[in-house]
Amino acid sequence: MVVFVGMKSFVNEVAATLGGEHIYACIQCGICTASCPVAGEMEYPPRKIIAMIRAGMRDEVLSSSSMWYCLSCHLCGCRCPRKVKPTELAHALESLAVQHGYKVKKTYTPAMYRSFVSSIRANGRVHEFGMMLKFYLMTNPLAALKMLPLGLKLFLHRRMPLIPERAKGKEDLSRIIQKFREVIASQ
Amino acid sequence: MKYYSYFPGCSAGSTAIGLGLSVQAIAEPLDMELIELEGWTCCGSTPYGSLDELEAVVVAARNLALAEKTGLDLVTPCSSCYVTLNGAAIHLEDHPELKRQVNEALAVANLEYHGNLRIRHLVDVLLNDVTPEVIASKVQQGLNGLKVAPYYGCQLVRPHYGSDDTEFPQSLDLLVESLGAEAVPYPLKARCCGGALIISEQSLALGLIRKLLDSAVRNGAQCIVTPCPLCQTNLDAYQSQVNSKFKTDYNLPILFVSQLIGLALGIASNSLGLNTNIARSVTIDRLIKERGRLDNGGGKI
Incomplete structure (x- = not known):
């Protein structure tokens, strides 16, 4: 049950940010990853990172370089059938990572x-x-x-x-x- | 004459000086009075939001509160400011508690943001207030079918704060055609140039810029126009780096759409900051020469 509480709390923490509000709506269709011009550079592309957040993988998500590759092109959000806004989610994750002192490797x-x-x-x-x-x-x-x-x-x-x-x-x-x-x- | 509150954005006075100059130059002939917002600062910006998303909203909100007091629509020529300011306004609308906290902070400078401000992109104003018909009626120097690739970039059309299509937009095409130029259709016209990652992830961004140049050239473009300061800088200043990295030989002029409009309105190229553009080709130079106004600034790559 401890694991379950951890899972709940990270997704809730993200859902409480500006930009993370719509994370529960994701149906894992993957159009975000398919649309992303830099998905190939990311350790965890957008669809996967949403799955990881919902699985409670806080350290893995916040220490990853993935969101720092986001170009803010908003193609993912415009195509998302559930209006999840992955671009805004990426910036919310960056902000959370900074707030909690996570060090990011691989990108300047x-x-x-x-x-x-x-x-x-x-x-x-x-x-x-x-x-x-x-x-x-x-x-x-x-x-x-x-x-x-x-x-x-x-x-x-x-x-x-x-x-x-x-x-x-x-x-x-x-x-x-x-x-x-x-x-x-x-x- | 129509009146607007004007938010140039930081780059319009530096890396995108050609944008700042040309917007000022076309305003009067197009009957727009752009009143620069007194005391404006950075819009809040994507990097700020990435490091501290709440504080970035406050930075934006101060500008919004200043603009709201004027009672005029706020117009910016910068696609990034447009998205940041609109994004902050939406966050404040969606989160009343945040809005209360922001207003508590704004109060130290006697400001308050209520949420009654329309934040518009210059392209929206040109298309919907000035209109292509009126622009066409003021053209002094028709562009004689110059083949222009309208490059929208991302933030003019995404997320959807305006009314244009998010993937196959038309607004710039209509403006370009009102000048007597031909808007070249090409598939990447609203794809990303790499944005600010040109600084931190240069080789990644150069690859994206190359794709855009390639798509425009393959479809017959003689030049590219864009409203976005960052797109223009990436395509223009980094064009020679694309060439050395990929062994290509692009030499495509990259103009701000306001510069192209200015040329067609018969405004001198120096007033449009055309000598601050870096990559040039014979086409635009010849166009300028034909008009009898030799551009003596700027170098060639």
């Missing part, structure tokens, strides 16, 4: 997202140059060298400003985020 996407978000938190908007520089230095400085010609090309075409533009609403945004964290923590 989490590191890329982290530099993206820290750019937003610092400037109120994304500063692509800073974001990409941070990402390459954090993961693979050699790749940064390889990317130099592309960066230069973008820079010469006025598409890569070196100095971040600080959004006017940045201070307000920071205060709102701070308050929101307090609200969530208190409830």
Whole structure:
């Protein structure tokens, strides 16, 4: 029965997220996996990961790299006969994995997202140059060298400003985020 | 004149500067008054939602609350902002408790989001408010049957926040044809370019970009147009990387649809940021030269 309780709790945990709400509706038809342009890269493609969630395989799901390959193309969700929205489920799983400190191997996407978000938190908007520089230095400085010609090309075409533009609403945004964290923590 | 609240998105001032410039340039001739949303910040974005989905909703909600106060429809030219802002609005509608918490946080800046905002994509506005008929009536420089592959990408049509078909959409085709160009049919017009994974999973994304270029070229396209800043960057800036990886020789101009509209309206190419596009082919250059306005910016790959 302990196993059963574990099963229940993980699927409930997912169903309580934004994006995981429709997980019970899945009929395992597999059209999500068949439609996914990157299913071949995933350890567990969308249909399988839903089955694993419902089987209570929390560690396997949250430590996998699968959801980090999601391109947000939403083809799966548009074709799903049960309106499960696997794209949103993928982002909910990513968010859960981060929240619970799971480390993901095999893909640099989490590191890329982290530099993206820290750019937003610092400037109120994304500063692509800073974001990409941070990402390459954090993961693979050699790749940064390889990317130099592309960066230069973008820079010469006025598409890569070196100095971040600080959004006017940045201070307000920071205060709102701070308050929101307090609200969530208190409830 | 129609009035809109305008949300450019972060990239319209940087990697997609050509989008920002061309949208501003076509607004007036098409009788749109795009009033930039005062104090806007990042929309919330997919990466933010992937790391902290609740906090991403708050980031979006601040923009929504600002826009709601204006009483105007919120228009964005960025497909990704369009999806993020609409997605957040739906989450807030579906989860009243979350909405209460979000509004409690927004209150520190005297903001509140009620849920009475229409978030629209620029393509929707061009198609349904401006209309192809009116655009056609304002064309100065017909495109003489230029073969254009309309590339929708994903987020303009999926998930289904607009009214176009999610797999075989028509909206861009209609806009392109109103300019006197020929919209080339090709099967991958609403398939994914790899999105932001071009940074973290480059070889995977390059493969997807190659398929798109291949599909468009095989069907006779002389150029590709898209509304999406990320799609344009992937197809344009990474085209030479596709060529070196796959030993191909694509040299296809990738324009924002607003740039193509601007050209047809007779707007100078520099005002449309055409010199910030990277991959060029003779076709567009010749088109520009024929119009007697030599584009002296930008290089060739």
